[in-house]
Amino acid sequence: MVKKRKILIPEPKSRFIRVRCKKCGNEQVIFDHATIPVKCLVCGAQLTKPTGGKAQIIEENAEVLKILG
Ligand SMILES: [Zn+2]
Structure with missing residues (x-):
């Protein structure tokens, strides 16, 4: 197990989500x-x-199945 740290590895700026x-x-x-x-x-x-930069899931209409990449 990797220890949880406060400083996260920089994430890619964007990714795809399966909904x-x-x-x-x-x-x-x-x-x-x-x-x-x-x-x-x-x-x-x-x-x-x-x-303003990030798409927000409308939970009423969409369910996140998986975050890709
Ligand atoms: Zn539909």
Whole structure:
């Protein structure tokens, strides 16, 4: 086990997140720094909203399944 430290290894600035649309069950990969709202490709529900650099998951509509990379 690696000891937990206060100083973290610098993270990559951006990554991709696999999310599932709660409205229709569609899974898609979204960019974590999307600067425009990301919508479900199937039903059009808005999955994230941009918050000045980082996309925020709209929990009502989307569930994070996995953070990639
Ligand atoms: Zn959907």
